[in-house]
Amino acid sequence: MTRTKTLALVFYLGAALAGAAVGAAADRFTTRSPSEPPDARAMRSRFFDQLHLTSAQHDSATVLWDERDRKLRAIADRYKSALDPMRAEQDSVFAEYRLRLSQLLTPEQKATYDQMRREREKAQRPEKKH
Numbered sequence: 001m002t003r004t005k006t007l008a009l010v011f012y013l014g015a016a017l018a019g020a021a022v023g024a025a026a027d028r029f030t031t032r033s034p035s036e037p038p039d040a041r042a043m044r045s046r047f048f049d050q051l052h053l054t055s056a057q058h059d060s061a062t063v064l065w066d067e068r069d070r071k072l073r074a075i076a077d078r079y080k081s082a083l084d085p086m087r088a089e090q091d092s093v094f095a096e097y098r099l100r101l102s103q104l105l106t107p108e109q110k111a112t113y114d115q116m117r118r119e120r121e122k123a124q125r126p127e128k129k130h
Helices: 003-031 040-051 055-104 107-124
Strands: none
Touching (some): 003 055, 055 107
């Protein structure tokens, strides 16, 4: 693959990841309480239910969905090292945003904001299985 194509693919993947993050955040704030963790199976089920899939369609769509997820994970694994610098820059932008936003808030608002962040971070952490 040429360097230009590789860079284009890395940019595309970065944009897709950023879009997914924004979409997940929007979904979290619009369809669930902050303490309710995201549930991929429930999202898939809602999606399929909205389409009114038959049982056979549901089974086939599940296979397609799983295959898509496997392929996307493989791509992400392949380009992870290329995306790490971008993630570091994104983290820096988010940290600056959080700092500047918290400077705008009253002490009461800041306490609420901090609690919201803790709940969101807790919901995003994978559950440890014992």
